[in-house]
Amino acid sequence: MTRHTLIRTCAPIALASLLACGPASAQTTLTFLMVTGSDSMAAAEALAKAYEAKHPDVTVEIEARPGGSEGDNLIKTRLATSEMPDVFLYNSGSLMQALKPETALLDISDLPSQAGVAKDFKDVVSAGGKVYGVPFGTTMAGGIFYNKDIYRELGLSPPKTWAEFMANNEKIKAAGKVAVAQTYGATWTSQLFVLADFYNVQKAVPNFAADYTANRAKYATTPAALKGFEHLAEVHEKGLQNPDFGAATYEDGLAMVATGQAAHYPMLSFAVGALKQTNPDDLKNLGFFSQPGDDAAQNGLTVWMPMALFAPATTPNKEVARDFLDFVASVEGCKVGMSVNTVQGPSVVQGCDLPADVPPAISDMLPYFKEGRTAPALEFLSPIKGPSLEQITVEVGSGMRAPAEAAALYDEDVRKQAKQLGLPNW
Template sequence: MRMTKCSILAATITSLAAGVAHADVTLSILIDTNPETIASFDVVSKAYTEKHPDVSFDVEQRAGGSEGDNIIKTRLATGEMADIFQYNGGSLFQALKPQETLADLSDLPSQAGILDSFKKVVTSPDGHVRGTPFGPAMGGGIFYNRKIYAELGLTPPKTWAEFMANNEKIKAAGKVAVAQTYGTTWTSQLFVLADYYNVQAEVPNFAADYTANKLKYANTPAATRGFEHLEEVAKAGLLNPDFGAATFDDGMRMVATGEAAHYPNLTFGIGNVQQNFPDNLKDLGFFAQPGTDAAKNGLTVWMPSALYVSAKSEHVEEAKKFLDWIGTKEACDLMAKAVSSGPYLVKGCELPKDIPPVVADMLPYFETEGRAAPALEFLSPVKGPALEQITVEVGTGIRSAKDAAALYDQDVEKQAKQLGLPNW
């Protein structure tokens, strides 16, 4: 995907500085193409420019998935990174060699109001915080269409067996049970990654033992199960006919409008529906990916993305001032009004009361002790770069779940060795 200037956003921001002959500082910004990201940055950049007319923003967008990962790593390595960029925390953050490539944000006053659970996933090996939260926390699970569920008398499942039983009823009614969108390859990973709550429920020490190379996906039945779910859904004939070419946008459209009953994804997809199909937002529901035990039903959680300052920026101090403000309750409240798809990790920052039903579906997992757990990538620095290609192969019938788990174990070994982790 070609990176394009977000000209509309840049023009909007520039217009706010009317009357200023020349801004003292223009901060270059690199963000992804997610509508929630764009909406959030739009609102905070406008507010900041109103407060600081001498600061303007030059915004650029990048692709997601492995293509986006490569863009970030390449631009950091070549010294061509924007002053500020948005990216993941956890294992993907650790792969950036953050103590060398990112500015230290530990001394920003706003850090005192950011939850420790977030700071842990943007702290470099030298103990310094390098990122500021940007956007809401997300759940990984399964969107469903409320109208289809009501029409067929279905209830959200709490076990995988119940989920597959619902799928068979939906298929029998002549409807697409599960949307898959391998044209956007990163979406193929959800049945594996969103199953981590269920993995740790069965194997509480999995993250630590996996990081220490004591356990692997292929030799841990609870971990292999996510690959098996992907294979099972494909073999059951539940998918949309164009699953190989369909994109993330297609998947959110299908589940929101009733073209499909289910779509496994991250809850940031709510923003896609808010923007593109607002009249269907009330028809969108969400539940955590079910496991084997209804009594242990819970949600795998993704931390918000972060904003980082490139260590090679020519405007490090001005960029840090902006990120310090982003970490405040004031800025967080603005983002929460613009994007209300999940909880924010700044103290005192709350969602508006008129949240859509799909968000209300998700919040009890966060609010009930023991019903949410971070995704593996926030508990372990080990994540192989080829997972999305491997899961596409399973989802299209090219590779078995068993072979995929073993291949992924080989993939993560390369990453672990690059990070210099012991026992690898």
């Protein structure tokens, strides 16, 4: 029988899944560090319970950490001090590269499950030809959630250009409603108008990612890249946000768009998982569209690979940690996660197909994938992502800093990151 108890850590919430009985053999305790959030914790608990059922001699203890820059700093501190739990959740892509995976993380290239994991995912959790992470969840996209009831009431259609999006916002504001929920109380949520715009950047400047990595292109001097900052400022300048945008949280933003308190919320599609936990009855009223650019004929979606689970090189439970990661990346583990954490897009595990009853917001994404109108987010094409972006975008979205100045400041943030990574030409 499995029970869950509260454990106290530096994070606001911490849960443990403990085995109460089992065979008379030595127990191994596997510590598992997750980010706070009802969706991610529900999936972690389900995976822990399923793994414990297969391995009665293992107890999985789940801790929770904050998200955003606070959680990022916690991860780096724990790795540096050899205090990292046996398994932890973190970003794939450029942020993983900043962890110095070849010395800090456990090599899992030879796990049997790797044969069924998509190469596109393995590419973004690899360094030096070795794989370090397994997928936690499905692919996801950056774009804009919208309330279908408000759209029906006002006779609106999902926009395919930024001009159409702003025209919709003006009609929503004129009807006395909040057009765009913004939630700078959770600073990381402020980045979406910049990050989700990368499909449009790549269409306008196909070589931007390579030139950016090689220090030949900048946000401040590339008009297409600057537009994300300009969009963020425009939404603020036109008074389209909720009055409490500076203090509102991620959970507030989700509730606002799900219940019709706001018409739009720019966010990653992983939010569907949280809404399954907090507002399941409202999912049917929630749609999703890509962040629109200038040309309706070029409309497309910026896609993120799943976050990943890693094991630190210092774990004293190397074989158990590797086996747990192997289970998570298997078809069985993938389906366990899907059973409690609503899918956010297509899976990267072969044989782990989407269920037939996905919410409308996920159905809205699928045509982009089927028609090939997707592009990876910049952090999967370049190892550079400046850590201060979320603070800079809060300033732009609050009217405290002009877009051009913000873009130049972010370019400087990126320069520091590139030098830390030892990239050539910086």
